[in-house]
Amino acid sequence: MTNLYIGLMSGTSIDGIDAAAVSFDQGEFTLLGTFSQNIPDHLKQAIQDLCQPGRDTVQLYGETDQQMGELFAQASLNLMAELGIGAHQVAAIGSHGQTVRHSAPGQGNISFSQQIGDPNIIAARTGCAVAADFRRKDMALGGHGAPLVPAFHHQLFSDSQLNRVIVNIGGIANITVLPAQGNCTGFDTGPGNLLLDSWCKKYLAKDYDADGEWAAGGSNHKTLLKQLKNHPFFSLPAPKSTGREAFHQQWLEQQLSQLPAIAPQDVQATLMQLTAETIADEINGLDLSVDEVYICGGGAFNGALMASLAAVLPARVDSTIALGLDPSWVEACAFAWLAKQRLEAGTGNIAAVTGAEQETILGGLYLP
Numbered sequence: 001m002t003n004l005y006i007g008l009m010s011g012t013s014i015d016g017i018d019a020a021a022v023s024f025d026q027g028e029f030t031l032l033g034t035f036s037q038n039i040p041d042h043l044k045q046a047i048q049d050l051c052q053p054g055r056d057t058v059q060l061y062g063e064t065d066q067q068m069g070e071l072f073a074q075a076s077l078n079l080m081a082e083l084g085i086g087a088h089q090v091a092a093i094g095s096h097g098q099t100v101r102h103s104a105p106g107q108g109n110i111s112f113s114q115q116i117g118d119p120n121i122i123a124a125r126t127g128c129a130v131a132a133d134f135r136r137k138d139m140a141l142g143g144h145g146a147p148l149v150p151a152f153h154h155q156l157f158s159d160s161q162l163n164r165v166i167v168n169i170g171g172i173a174n175i176t177v178l179p180a181q182g183n184c185t186g187f188d189t190g191p192g193n194l195l196l197d198s199w200c201k202k203y204l205a206k207d208y209d210a211d212g213e214w215a216a217g218g219s220n221h222k223t224l225l226k227q228l229k230n231h232p233f234f235s236l237p238a239p240k241s242t243g244r245e246a247f248h249q250q251w252l253e254q255q256l257s258q259l260p261a262i263a264p265q266d267v268q269a270t271l272m273q274l275t276a277e278t279i280a281d282e283i284n285g286l287d288l289s290v291d292e293v294y295i296c297g298g299g300a301f302n303g304a305l306m307a308s309l310a311a312v313l314p315a316r317v318d319s320t321i322a323l324g325l326d327p328s329w330v331e332a333c334a335f336a337w338l339a340k341q342r343l344e345a346g347t348g349n350i351a352a353v354t355g356a357e358q359e360t361i362l363g364g365l366y367l368p
């Protein structure tokens with residue numbers, strides 16, 4: 001049996017599909033290759049529509065599920081071609097899918113989580129086994145189904161001497177707490193890049209604020225920051241998870257409408273501070289003396305955000321590059337690992353993280 005797995009991830013930022021090929025020979029993790037698959041604008045728009053109650057028709061759901069399935073398959077095939085490998089060399093593909101709704105437990109609604117990108121299509125096009133639908137088993141056991149990356153972070157990044165925290169700053173941010181002694185915990189902290197991205201799109205017509213340069217030129221607006229931090233999510237106890245449902249442009253506009261006009265650049269600076277402080281508040285509130293904080297996800301490339309984080313955290317703050325893994329690929333690698341766990345009938349969740357009754361095998365298996 002081959003030990004090569006492919007992980008596919010497309011996060012709340014909807015910035016593209018990350019595909020990573022990894023091997024786990026003799027338990028040793030190696031990143032073999034990566035591919036970034038562009039998502040065409042009409043599909044980005046369809047995903048955004050599906051994320052909004054009222055515009056999320058079953059017809060659009062089915063069509064986008066099919067098209068994202070094709071795109072995930074294409075990402076896998078492009079990666080395989082780049083590496084010169086065939087389906088027989090791939091043990092399985094782990095596909096997270098694209099989240100179109102995450103209705104977390106304990107937040108007032110019937111809880112469920114929906115990811116699209118039909119795994120049947122990925123299996124049929126690639127000829128590989130596909131593990132997918134990772135979140136819902138955990139939810140069936142009373143968990144949040146999120147975050148799922150902590151178990152992989154624990155495998156790869158924990159240290160026997162140092163207390164570490166891994167922060168994944170995607171559209172939403174989540175932390176994994178890795179004490180040198182004791183159990184791994186973790187949860188979503190709130191917005192990562194998604195408010196920064198949407199505000200930047202509105203005023204600069206760019207997908208993101210490169211290196212946080214625009215934010216760095218503005219000033220943090222203390223009253224706005226205080227108001228944004230009043231969002232009920234921030235005071236929820238863990239386990240907790242969130243998504244675009246709770247933090248979106250309309251929520252931000254609504255908060256702004258309650259205050260005198262604020263310069264757009266100062267809003268951007270405040271949003272960056274919101275991301276940094278809400279992550280740091282959680283880390284500083286841990287019953288643990290944290291030695292090192294490592295950042296992964298696209299937020300690691302935002303120099304101004306990294307500096308803001310370092311300013312509010314007493315520990316060393318660095319990118320996961322310092323641990324030998326490029327921050328862009330950590331999450332895709334985690335889904336390759338989850339595919340391996342599924343194939344080997346190993347557990348994928350950490351009950352203390354998601355709040356599930358127990359650790360369990362995650363995901364369905366789709367054979368070619």
Ligand SMILES: Nc1ncnc2c1ncn2[C@@H]1O[C@H](COP(=O)(O)OP(=O)(O)O)[C@@H](O)[C@H]1O
Pocket residue numbers: 010011012013014015016169170171172193194196197207208209210211212296297298299301302303331
């Ligand atoms: N050079 C950069 N400067 C600032 N922000 C960046 C940069 N590169 C990536 N990002 C941010 O990272 C986001 C993508 O991060 P990613 O980890 O893929 O999130 P997700 O998992 O939500 O898709 C982009 O939308 C952008 O906000």
Ligand SMILES: [Mg+2]
Pocket residue numbers: 009010011012013014015016018170
């Ligand atoms: Mg992404």
